[in-house]
Amino acid sequence: MSDPYDSDRLFFPATQRNVGPIGDVLSTVLPRSGVVLELASGSGEHAIAFQQRFPFITWQPSDPEALHRRSINAWIDHKGLNRRMPTALNLNVLQRPWPLPSATLQSLSAVVCINLLHISPPECSQAVIEEAAKLLPREAPLIIYGPFKQNGVHTSASNASFDSSLRQRDQRWGIRDQEWIEQLADQQGLKLIDWHQMPANNVTIVLRTP
Numbered sequence: 001m002s003d004p005y006d007s008d009r010l011f012f013p014a015t016q017r018n019v020g021p022i023g024d025v026l027s028t029v030l031p032r033s034g035v036v037l038e039l040a041s042g043s044g045e046h047a048i049a050f051q052q053r054f055p056f057i058t059w060q061p062s063d064p065e066a067l068h069r070r071s072i073n074a075w076i077d078h079k080g081l082n083r084r085m086p087t088a089l090n091l092n093v094l095q096r097p098w099p100l101p102s103a104t105l106q107s108l109s110a111v112v113c114i115n116l117l118h119i120s121p122p123e124c125s126q127a128v129i130e131e132a133a134k135l136l137p138r139e140a141p142l143i144i145y146g147p148f149k150q151n152g153v154h155t156s157a158s159n160a161s162f163d164s165s166l167r168q169r170d171q172r173w174g175i176r177d178q179e180w181i182e183q184l185a186d187q188q189g190l191k192l193i194d195w196h197q198m199p200a201n202n203v204t205i206v207l208r209t210p
């Protein structure tokens, strides 16, 4: 039988390379139940992989781009996960409060944000941290993945040139300082629990209300 959504599925090349390492970190910090809200899910390849890898939680994907939401929903359908996970929410982190269904709000147990903070204005970093801090119950983690500077310094030549290319595309974009993220989080009561050096000069930051 032909798949009516097949042409909607997008393939983001980096996801196949990082889905395993990110999943390995998630396996150490995700709660054993509840709803995990993923911001900026993009193609949806991470969402379906993590729903399959962590069947005890409900993975709630989201993205403000209609094209991306179609891709996410097409991936859910393609993998036969329709009964296990919800469709993608139309969620722009800058539009607050975030439009979460009440069931999601009640069971929210983690927020995951992969590769958003450098491809968006600084206000998005602030919105992610402020809103996550407001919504997450005690001890529920906010997990952020992407490239970061350490103490204002790029950790590799490739990150430095990626940063320049981002700023050429939009001067408000750019690789953020990990310390700035930690500071913003601290102001909202989210403490750094752990951070992991990831392949290809990326980092996973785990924050949580103590």
Ligand SMILES: C[S@@+](CC[C@H](N)C(=O)[O-])C[C@H]1O[C@@H](n2cnc3c(N)ncnc32)[C@H](O)[C@@H]1O
Binding pocket: 012, 015, 039, 040, 041, 042, 043, 046, 063, 064, 065, 068, 091, 092, 093, 094, 114, 115, 116, 119, 120, 124
């Ligand atoms: C580089 S892609 C990352 C997608 C996916 N997380 C991944 O790692 O493959 C950035 C994503 O952020 C989304 N995005 C951009 N601005 C956003 C905003 N203000 N709020 C939420 N998502 C946003 C885009 O639509 C896009 O899907």
